[in-house]
Amino acid sequence: MKERYDVVVVGAGPAGSTCARFAAARGASVLVLEKDRDVGMPVRCGEAVSNRSLEKIVDIDPRWIAATIKRFRLISPSGHVVEPDLGGYGYVLERRIFDYDLARLAVEAGAELHTKSYVDGLLPRNPEPGTTTDMSSEEKETSSAAKDRSDDSSGWRGVSLQWKGEPRTVEARIIVGADGVESRVGKWAGIDTTTHMRDMETCAQMTLSNVDLEEDACEFYFGNDTAPMGYLWVFPKGRGMANVGVGISGMASKQKAAIRYLQEFVERRYPGAGVLTTVAGGVPCATTVDTLVKGNIVLVGDAAHQVNPMSGGGITSGMIGGKLAGEAIARALEKNDLSLLNEYPKQWRKEVGAKHDTYYRMKAAVYKFPDETLDDIAVNVLKLREDKRTIWGVFKTALRHQPALVWEMMKTFGLRPSA
Template sequence: MNNIKEVDVLIIGAGPAGSIAAREASKNGVKTLIIDKKSEIGTPKRCGEGIMDGVLEKVGIEPDERWIARHIDGARLVAPDNTSAWFTSENLETPSTGIILERKVFDKHVTMDAIRNGAEVMLKTEATSITRKDNYLLVDIISFNQKYNQIKAKIVIGADGPEGRVGSWMGLNTKVPLSEMESGAQYEMTNLKMEKNDTIEFYFGSVAPGGYAWIFPKGYDTANVGIDVSGVKGEKTALEYLDDFIANNEETKDGQIVEVNVGGNPLCGVFDKIIADNFMLVGDAAGCVSPITGGGIDTGLESGMIAGQIAAKAIKEDNLSEENLQEYADYVDENIGKKFKKLITVRDFIYNLEDEDMNEYIGAIANANITKLSTKALLKAMIKVSPRKLLKLRKLL
């Protein structure tokens, strides 16, 4: 005999996107459940943990020093020949500041906020399949306490990350081409000798074929040190490239590893279809990942917030059709998808540059009088080096 739990909204995945969707659905008066196959929310982090200032306020999260590892003052772009372009409060009229999160604490905070607004959470609970029944979805689960083996939901929100399966169960094409899937590896390290331990650093060129390496400070001598490499351009594994980077970088070569994280990172942009009857995808599962940086906390939170609101609205209207959920897909396309399509053009240009060209372009950026850090400002500096070569990118200005 099946033990079935009935809810209005079921969210599969307790990351930031899923949890904020639960917060919004619950506070709008619908019965909401989050399930997650892990035993601890926030682990493994698989993330550089950085976000720009203003992101949290936009989605109604008040910053809390308990989960802020480091306040960041700008960025450093590093060429293969070690030429550096610095963008900090020392040379920017408009500061480009942000924070490095402690995701193990932050993710729990967002989930707890959902709980305080009425959501329920079940950990060590894995969804194994979805079946459509009349006007609802029936989700088979395996749960450690074995109290339920199925969940009946009016709407299911897939928030199961970049390698999620839920979307494909619902007939959506969420397969990422190998050419647009990055292999990622990251260490949290200590005993580093960072030139500025409040500035995030990006390293480009053959050090990370088809991607980049990074150092995101979390303390005076501690940082997330990671790398993303193309699934088709790299000749070694991401871990091998990362180890080589660390061994040859003055800031990291004497450091020690205290945590290891690996995984895939889709850079394809938002998927063509992220909704179906009774169903929505959010965050990384929807492709809400920057095609240039691979970052997705900000767009994950934004997509999750809107999905939770629209799910609650659809349930109150008793209209769970794809047509009625189109409002969510339209929002994501207008506010996230269109921007990402432009960034794909930039990505394809930058990540195909030879080291010599990369040296020239970052050198131009370093010598340009950039007072506000933005993709447009960087492109303008690069175009001055080679207007003809960058003709395609001029359209993005």
């Protein structure tokens, strides 16, 4: 590890690795720091992506694909099954291979990567006596004001870290927070990255073997007893294996934790299954953080709340964030002008962010539907002509009492009212 780099990326998930790849490919010296001993492990994810969004951002390697998904099955609380037409297909990934490969691509592009590297603070540019890298309560109070001056050039000199247990520092011109749901790099820089309780989907996930399921269908279960303010998923992974998990809102988790919902479901539905992994996770299902760039700090992926707030899917959207950030970083370094970093938030908003805002409003609308309403939606969708049973058909039915939102949805996603 050198003393100084153009860019330090904190976190080697899909967003961090993609950002590193795009910045390094254009000549930036990039260091990626991963706190865990192994990139991509443990897998805290449902692992499902749509083929189109993944193809846009990376050349797909067949080794990443555990299963190809042709069908979506949405299961209402009393068991009505709706199979909307996907208008495409999806993949269930093998993320322990996928994340590894994205990190490899970053390194092949010229980035340097270290695991067991725990970043524990930012280095102030002009350290004054008594100054710490962590926010004082005084700073916290002014952090909303700080949002408005994201182009201030005071910036940070680098990061402090524990590398293989030893403290050290690394200097960097640009620091990327790709540190996932924790998002502490942003907090240290005075950006409000705290996820509200209602928006935090708290998750428990298992990898099961010896399960009897359809190998080309992703199942989503809804209902207050199964997954309040969230959903439970069963995604096939080939050879009788499945990624099964549940995500519920932090508000619901107050009464009963995610792991309990998952255990109950698995005991009921797959009593003979082998449990290969049991992991916890948290997904920030919010709109994108207000400040993606502040001085020389850049946020990407879960750390920037770039998850689709409706589905909770964040792999490809985080990678788009990483790519846009990586390109903006390369340009800013080439022109020696940090203000060019601000192209990234603009591009993000145009390509993804505005859509996520609409998804968020849709989520807020359907979020607290009681079980009867969910069953009612399923029954009404099943009354639609088969060719109208699309994902949009489902949403239109769900939101039929909110025409303004349906209209916004159509506008945002470029759909004609007849779609």
